[in-house]
Structures are given as C-alpha cells and as structure tokens.
Amino acid sequence: MPKYNLTINGKSRSVEASEDTPLLWILRDNLDMVGTKFGCGIAQCGACTVHVDGNAARSCSLPVASAVDREITTIEGLSEDGSHPVQKAWKEVDVPQCGYCQSGQIMTASAFLAQNKSPTEAEIKDAMHGNICRCAAYNRIHKAVGIAAGNMEA
Amino acid sequence: MSTTPSSLTFSRRNFLRTSSLAGGGLLIGFNLLTACKSDVKPPVDLADLNYNDFNAFIKIAKNGAVTIFSPNPEIGQGVKTAMPMIIAEELGVAWDKVLVQQGILDTENYTRQIAGGSQSIRFSYEPLRQTGATARQMLVNAAAARWGVEASELTVSEGIITNGAGETLGFGDVVDDAAKLEVPKDVKLKEPKDFKIIGTDQVNVDIDKIITGKPLFGLDYKVDGMVYAAVLRPPAFGQELESYDASEAKALPGVIDVITIGKKMNALLGGEETNWTVQMNATEKVVVIAKTTWDAFKGKKAIKAQWKETSALESTEFQDKKLNALLDGTEFTTLREDGDVEKAFTQADKVLEQTYESPFLPHNCMEPMNFFANVTEEKVHLVGPIQTPEDAANTVAELLGRDIKDIHLEMTRMGGGFGRRLYGDFVYEAAEISDAIKKPVKMVSSREDDMSTGVYRPAIKYRIKAAIKDGELTGYQLKEAAINGNMYGLIPNFFPAGAVENYKVDVANYASNVTTGAWRAPYTNFLAYAEQSFFDEIAEAMEVDKVQLRLDLLEKVKGNTDERIEYDPERLQAVLKMAVDKSGWGKAPEGTYQGVVAYYCHNSHVAEVADVQIENGMPVVKKVTCVVDCGIVINPLGARNQIVGGVIDGVGHAMYGQFGFKNGEPTSNNYDTYRLIRMKEAPIVDAYMIQNELAPTGLGEPALPPAGGAVSNALKAATGKRIYKQPFMEDPDFWKVPNEKILG
Ligand code: FES
Ligand code: FES
Numbered sequence: 001m002p003k004y005n006l007t008i009n010g011k012s013r014s015v016e017a018s019e020d021t022p023l024l025w026i027l028r029d030n031l032d033m034v035g036t037k038f039g040c041g042i043a044q045c046g047a048c049t050v051h052v053d054g055n056a057a058r059s060c061s062l063p064v065a066s067a068v069d070r071e072i073t074t075i076e077g078l079s080e081d082g083s084h085p086v087q088k089a090w091k092e093v094d095v096p097q098c099g100y101c102q103s104g105q106i107m108t109a110s111a112f113l114a115q116n117k118s119p120t121e122a123e124i125k126d127a128m129h130g131n132i133c134r135c136a137a138y139n140r141i142h143k144a145v146g147i148a149a150g151n152m153e154a
Numbered sequence: 155m156s157t158t159p160s161s162l163t164f165s166r167r168n169f170l171r172t173s174s175l176a177g178g179g180l181l182i183g184f185n186l187l188t189a190c191k192s193d194v195k196p197p198v199d200l201a202d203l204n205y206n207d208f209n210a211f212i213k214i215a216k217n218g219a220v221t222i223f224s225p226n227p228e229i230g231q232g233v234k235t236a237m238p239m240i241i242a243e244e245l246g247v248a249w250d251k252v253l254v255q256q257g258i259l260d261t262e263n264y265t266r267q268i269a270g271g272s273q274s275i276r277f278s279y280e281p282l283r284q285t286g287a288t289a290r291q292m293l294v295n296a297a298a299a300r301w302g303v304e305a306s307e308l309t310v311s312e313g314i315i316t317n318g319a320g321e322t323l324g325f326g327d328v329v330d331d332a333a334k335l336e337v338p339k340d341v342k343l344k345e346p347k348d349f350k351i352i353g354t355d356q357v358n359v360d361i362d363k364i365i366t367g368k369p370l371f372g373l374d375y376k377v378d379g380m381v382y383a384a385v386l387r388p389p390a391f392g393q394e395l396e397s398y399d400a401s402e403a404k405a406l407p408g409v410i411d412v413i414t415i416g417k418k419m420n421a422l423l424g425g426e427e428t429n430w431t432v433q434m435n436a437t438e439k440v441v442v443i444a445k446t447t448w449d450a451f452k453g454k455k456a457i458k459a460q461w462k463e464t465s466a467l468e469s470t471e472f473q474d475k476k477l478n479a480l481l482d483g484t485e486f487t488t489l490r491e492d493g494d495v496e497k498a499f500t501q502a503d504k505v506l507e508q509t510y511e512s513p514f515l516p517h518n519c520m521e522p523m524n525f526f527a528n529v530t531e532e533k534v535h536l537v538g539p540i541q542t543p544e545d546a547a548n549t550v551a552e553l554l555g556r557d558i559k560d561i562h563l564e565m566t567r568m569g570g571g572f573g574r575r576l577y578g579d580f581v582y583e584a585a586e587i588s589d590a591i592k593k594p595v596k597m598v599s600s601r602e603d604d605m606s607t608g609v610y611r612p613a614i615k616y617r618i619k620a621a622i623k624d625g626e627l628t629g630y631q632l633k634e635a636a637i638n639g640n641m642y643g644l645i646p647n648f649f650p651a652g653a654v655e656n657y658k659v660d661v662a663n664y665a666s667n668v669t670t671g672a673w674r675a676p677y678t679n680f681l682a683y684a685e686q687s688f689f690d691e692i693a694e695a696m697e698v699d700k701v702q703l704r705l706d707l708l709e710k711v712k713g714n715t716d717e718r719i720e721y722d723p724e725r726l727q728a729v730l731k732m733a734v735d736k737s738g739w740g741k742a743p744e745g746t747y748q749g750v751v752a753y754y755c756h757n758s759h760v761a762e763v764a765d766v767q768i769e770n771g772m773p774v775v776k777k778v779t780c781v782v783d784c785g786i787v788i789n790p791l792g793a794r795n796q797i798v799g800g801v802i803d804g805v806g807h808a809m810y811g812q813f814g815f816k817n818g819e820p821t822s823n824n825y826d827t828y829r830l831i832r833m834k835e836a837p838i839v840d841a842y843m844i845q846n847e848l849a850p851t852g853l854g855e856p857a858l859p860p861a862g863g864a865v866s867n868a869l870k871a872a873t874g875k876r877i878y879k880q881p882f883m884e885d886p887d888f889w890k891v892p893n894e895k896i897l898g
Contacts, residue, residue: 001407017446018407025448029382034374035367037569038447039520040601044825047520075367087365094357094791097232097799099364100371100520100569128833132825134520134570136802137795138836 004064008033009077015064023067024048024059027074035075035103039132046131047100049107050074056111075103078110086110089148097135105131109145113152119145170288171195174333178216179326180292181333184285212241212289218313218326220245221253232792232853234567235359237282239788243351244286244344246310247325254359276757276851279786287341295338296331297323346786346847355791360567372538372566373524373598380526380594381410383587384450386440386457387607390818391468391668393461395438403442403456408449412457413441415586422553441587447598465667467818470513470613473637476664477615480635481509486660489646490718493656495621498629502621506695510618510684511879514813515611515673516820518830521569522604527584528594533560534585535594539568539575546578550585573672577609606823610813611673612637612666616684620692621656627692627707629656632685634677636663638670641677647718648678649726649754650685653707668815674803675855678755679862683808683880686751686863690870700867701734704752721754728844729761729781736842737763737779746776749867753860757851759783759844762801764837764864766872773872773882775805775837775865783844784851790843796853798839804861806831811881829883 001016008031015030022041027033027050036059039047043061050059051073078084082091086109096102105128112127113119119127124145133141170184173196183196196211211223222238238254290310297315298305300323309316313325346352363370388394400412420436442453466472499505525538534556540546540563547561568575584597599607614636621629630650634640640661651657673679693703708730711723730752733739742748745767752761765777778801787793810829814821822828841857862880870876877885 018449018452020452021446021448025446029446029448032376033367034369034376037371037520038373038522038598040825041451042601042824042826045520075365079366082362082366090365091357091361094355094361094795096358096361096364097795098520098568098570099358099360102364103367106365125834130832132520132830132832134518134572134803134830136799136806136831136836138802138831138833139798139839140795142833 004068006067006072008072009074017064019063019065021064022060023062023064026064027059033074033076037100037103046108047104049104051107051111054114056108075107084110085151086113086148089144092147093140093144095137095140095144097137101131101133105141109148113149117149117152119149170285170337172333172337173198174330178330180214180329182212182289184210214325214329216326216329218324220247220251221255223255232789232796235356235792236788237278239351239356240279240282241286243349244283244290246290248312249351249356251313279850283343287343288338291338291341292332292335293325293328295335296328300328300331352788356789358792370567371521371569373521375526375537375566377594380596381443381445382447382450383595383597384442384454385583385597386454386459388437388461392463392465392818394464396460396462398440398457398459400457403453406453406456408445409442409453410445411443411591413590414438415441415583415590418553418586419582443591451600468666468668469816470814473613477613477635480662480664481615481617481633486633486662489659489661490651491658495629495631495656495658498621498656502623502628504622504695505619506691507619508688508691509878510616510687512614512680513880514613515807515811516605516608516813517572517574517673518605519570519572519574522601523580523599524597525580525584526596527588529554529585529588533562536563536581536585537566539566540578540581541571541575542578546581549578549582553582554585554589572674574609576672602823605828606820609669609671612670614680616681618684618688622696625696627654630654631658634661637666639663644720645677647720649721650707652711652714652716652719675755675859678859682753682859683862683866686753686860687866690867701730701750704730721759725759725783726752726754729759729783732842733761733763733779733781736781736840739763747868747872749864749871751860751863751867755859756856758856760856760860762860762864764868766868768872773869777838777840778805778861778864779840780857781842782857784853785846785848786850787843788850793843793853794841797841797857800857801839801861802831802836804858805837805865808862808865808880809882812884
C-alpha cells in the first residue's frame, strides 16, 4: 500500500493506506484520532468536518491522496485545552444532547467564524445548515455560534 | 383516578452496602429497585467493581472527593448528569466536586438499567435520594461518635460536617470510621424547598470530552489488535442469501477474511417466529473482516451475492392497501369501551370521520450501529452503545453457549438512541463474528446499512369518528391499523378517555417481514397528530373555540373515578392555559398562523402552540411554544435541551420524514434521499416547565408527539387545508420541493 505524509494539527504523520481511503478513516483508524465522526460517508451530514488549509471540509469524501501537502486541523487540534471561543461557547450554552455531531458542528462553526467575524443571524443559519444534528440541538448551536462570534479575536 | 404518577416502591432493606477501600475511603454499592444479596459486600478494590451485586457505586475518597458511578446508559437524554445530581443533593456535597463515571452492566442483579420510555429518572428518583441520604447519615454518625455528641446536633453542607461548637470535619476525615458502621435504616430525606442541586442548571458532565473530541462513543472504542467487520445483510426484506463470491473482496488490500454468520442465531431461535429477531439475526450474512473500517466497507461492496426470495417482497402500495383493508374490516381487538359508541353515532346530529396516515420511519441515530466484541476462553468482552444491556448480555450468553458470568458488557455514551438501541442485533453480530475469528473486532454499520436494515417505526393509520349531539361530543371511536403490533399499555386510556361518555378504541395489525420496533414515543409520536388534528375538526364542526373545547372536555374528566386514567385533567388544563398565555394565542400578528395542542403521554403533560408563516409559497414553522409538566425538574438546563430537541424532532419528522419500500427494499438509504430537519427549518422553541414538587417524570419523549399536531393545526390555519398524511411536505396539493434545493 502506498505511503502518505500528512500534516495534521501541525505535526507530520505518515500512514500507509490505499489511495482512495477517505481522510476520515485515516484519522480514526490509522491515527487513533476519533474526535472526527462518521455520520453518512457521502458529504451530507457534516459529522466528519475538519479544516483543510483553514476551510471546513468533509473528511469522509476527501481521499488521503488529496490531503497531502495541506494543513489539516481536527477537533483535537482546534485548541490545546478546549479554549477556542467556539468550544467555550459550546460549553457555556451546554449545546450537546448525545454529542455525536458536535465536533463536526464546532469545526464548521470555527472555520466559518474565522472568515466572518460578525455574522448575521441568517448567515449563521446558512453556514450551519449543512450539519445535521439528529438530536435537533439547532437552537443552542445557533446561540453558541453567536456568542463565539462575539469572542473571536479580531 | 390517580393524580400523580406512582413512584415505584422498592425494598429499602439491604439495597445498600458499604465497604472500606483498600487504599482508604468508603465505597457504597447499591441497587436501584431491588435488594442486594444479603451476603455480599462491595469490593475493597476499585479494580474489582464488577456490578454483579450492585449496579451503582459511590466512592468517597480520603480527600473528600466523591465519584459516582452512574448506572444508566446515556443516549443524550441527560441521565448521566441528572441521576448523580440526585445522589449529590441528598449526600450534601458541592456538585462541582463530584466526578461522574459510566457504570458497567450488572448482569445478575440488573434492575432498570435501560434507557427507554422516559423512565430512568421516574423509577430511580426515590432510591437515588435514599442512597445519598443514607451515605450522608453514616458520615454524620461517624462524626457524632468522634465528637461524642448526638448526630441530630450536626449539620452538613458541601461535604463538611459541623457541630454545635462550630468545629468541622470533612467527609474524607470520617470515611474510614463510617465504613465500619451499620447502615442506618430510616433516614430522613430533604424537603424539596431545601434542595441546593436539584433544580439548578448543570452542564452535561461529558461536555469537556465532547467539545475536544475525546473517545467517548462506541465507535471510538478500540484495543490493540482489533480488526473491523462490515456485514452484508439481505438488501430486501423477504430475501435470504443464496450464494456469494468473495474472491474479489479477498484480493483487496486490507481485507483479512470473509466469513458468514447467522447460523448460530438461527439455531438458538429454532425457527421460532419472533418477528424482528428472526429477520435480523437468524438470516445468513456475509462478513468482511479487514484492517480498517474503510477496507471492510470496500470489501463488502466487492462481494458478489445472490439472494433468493423466501417471503413476499412488500412495497408501500401493498402495505397501504393492507392497512386500508384492516380499517375497513371488522377484525378488531377492543382495548377500551365505555358506553355505546354505535348508539351515539345513530343518535348524533352530526358525525365526523377522518383517516390519518403515517409512513415507516428509520431512527437515523447519528452514530451508526456498531459494537465491539472480544470472545476468548476466559470471557466475552462487549463494549458499545446499547439501551438494553442486560438483554444483550443474556442473549449473547445463550448464543455462544456461555455462562452469564463470562459476559462482561460495558456501555459507552451513545450517539443517539431514539429506540433503535433497544434492539441488540448489532451486539449479537459482533459477538458471533469475534467468536468465529477469535479476535477482538468492531462491527461497524455504514449509514446505508443502518438505514436500510433497520428496526423501523411501522406505518400506521388511524380512523377517528366522533358523534356530536346538542352541541356536545357524545361519542368517540379510535381505530388503529398498524404493522406487527398495536398500541399498548395505557395509551387507550389517554385523553379523551374519560371525557366522552361513549368511547371505544379498536386496534388491528398485520404481520409484515419488515422489522419494526419502538421509535421515540412509540405510537403516540403519530397518534398525537391524528387526535389533535381531529379535535380541531370537532371544534370547527361544533363551532366552538379550539382551546375551550379541550378545556371543557378536560373539565368532564375531573372527578372521574376510573383508576385506569393516569393523566391529570387539571395538570393538562394548566399547561394548555400557560401555552395559550406564553404564545400569544389568538393575538398573532398578520401573516402568522397558529395551531394548538394539549397532550399527555409518557407520564408528562404537555401543551404546544406552533407559529407558521408562508415564505415564497412554502410553509415555515417559525416558533413552537411548549409547556411541560414533568414534576420536579432535576436539571432545568438539560431538561430544556430535551424539550427543545423533542419538539424540533417532532416538527422535522412530521414535515419531512418519508420512508417506504419497493419490492422489499427501502426507498432511501442515506441523507441524500432521506430528509432530516436542518438548521434553517428548525423553529425557535420557547420551552417552559411548570414548577411543582410532584415526583419527576420523563422528558426524552413527551415533547415530541404534540409537535406534529401543532404544526398540522397551524398549517390548516395558514392555508385552509387539513393534511391527513405525514410527511406534510409530500402532500401533492401542497409544496413539493426538489431534493437539490433542500440539502445542504
Ligand atoms: S460523514 Fe462526512 S458528511 Fe457525513
Ligand atoms: S447532539 Fe446528538 S446528533 Fe447532535
């Protein structure tokens, strides 16, 4: 199997996998980073969202071969200790129910807020629309993104 | 008529035992609802916590730190936070000093270690309080002995015991003494007005792990040497494996082996027709074992399988006809009958009759079904998300011919349950696979597996008929046509039972080969919409106010001495009045249309008002006001999350949830063809809880059923059209939106 060198959360990691293996499974099964979640496998739910060069991307649909030479950030690397403004807002609002979708929600929200520091209500809804929460914690997700926006450094 | 939900009595003798820990500290083991065996003590070493004699433990360390090993599985309903809060309250410790860990299954003295039916808190409230209070009393007794004073002179606050002279001892200072004392029998519980933790907002105990992506869920669990398994199950209900060719799959890199399972379960069941169990487990399945999940999924796709038809391949049209035939027929079982409905219909001034329909629904837990198993000579180690751990452990013991003592089952946090994880098919699969390959294995379902080989909520139809005479509702008949089963328990005694003199509930079902089961708020999740829509139609026919009709009917239930009626008309009236008040019912601004419902189920009383607006020709549910009476609320922050989630879930499935079959095969298998509610469609939910000191009931389910009714009634107000079929967005006369437009 071919070998790939990846940059994940600022560290270089090398893995052996078939070239079509989605980044999601490289993270979860090869590298034991299980914070990135599997929901649908077809880019429809957002549970597997990571940052690729700062943009939110669905790791279930990103083959490992295309992840080479790119900066990948996962939930484990969003902050050292859960102190990213989005993570803090998530805790303040007590967003999760089952919690399964939440790392994807947090990664989507953090990539969005990095590009839009003062979003409108409608922009928040647009940005988060692609992430399914089966427990329907949408009201709190919306609220937490709003709070985090206020706390993002300029 | 009982006015409060009965809190189960439990044996106070011996339900709690203590021991001192080897490294110092006190361990209290207890069982909810049952007595412990009289001859056992909790282990002296934490490593030996095996939950075989106790299903929960409290540890008080010498530094005063308290760890509560929470017994109930967590599916997102908040019990892992709420149950320890109850113990901590009576124990008298500060909540932020308490550490909560998930308990492991007690396979022998299991009580109600199950998440389902919104019952966890309801059944365990009293025993949890008793446990906390008993532990506090022992610590106080130890301090009293140390000081040589009466225990009654001492006070406890935040883990500190204080005597009359102002001297203090921490819990940690007296744990070793307390461990030697007799367990006191009758301890005094706190007055609800003195509660310091119960009723306060507490953030989910797993929050830090969730927001930083720590391993927590079943899918996250792994051990060294673990392999992954993907299971190829028959694509259609009614099919079985005929033959398969695995040569291509075996040639793939990462694929270790291809085996079949299912024979063991078949033998265990002995061909017995036990509905879903037979279909899901006794059929032969092809399993690809691989180094990673992706390799296993790829291997599964490469299997060339031939399937044979062994029973009818059902389609939605066929099921529809069957249900209609049942409703039109005469083969009903009567679940409740008051007076004479036939006579009421004959003598009525006006008779109304309507039929309401709902489709099958998959659960779609966000975390697909999965389980870890490691079957060795010594033991069977099972880890994962399951709502019924005891049942799963027993079945695995039988399946593998092992002693129940060999089965060691650990529950993980669950990425949603909604009823799906009450069924242990994925546990048995994992166990059978590990038994065959003699390796630790994780069985992982893809979303497609999960959605197309599910345990669905069955399609159901209700036909409701009402007799109106002299401006009164004189007769009410509810007929249910369902699949593989009918409404059960107390549902036939829910409102409006007791409010109408002539009342009848008739049910019928047919047996399908599609696997069906419980889905969040079984039966009521659809019945509430049907009945609450119909009440609006009755009000329109009687030309009376919709809220007033409900209040008047409830008034008639007061003083009814029928013991079967569990709901409390006054509590239902109270939530309805509050919802009317909070939602601005009747005062909605131009362009906002409202629908109201009041409903009782899962021991809670709920009223909801939905606000709908039409935007670009499409109905948008803007807001739902929801008032719940669920007795004492342990953790309002968590409770509100449950209510809001339940309402949006109810709105979402009523609006969009469409699922059917074609020649036995599900019509959707992933989120590109199955629509779940998303951010932009989610209404704002204003949730209120009635403040009272009545015993707590559940919250995981009761907010969901009324939501569909509230939306349906609001849609009628907005458009003048009554919708008789879920999902609303599929109504041909309504709005049909192409999939590309709705998916994010
Ligand atoms: S798992 Fe990647 S979008 Fe659903
Ligand atoms: S919290 Fe359960 S899926 Fe979002």
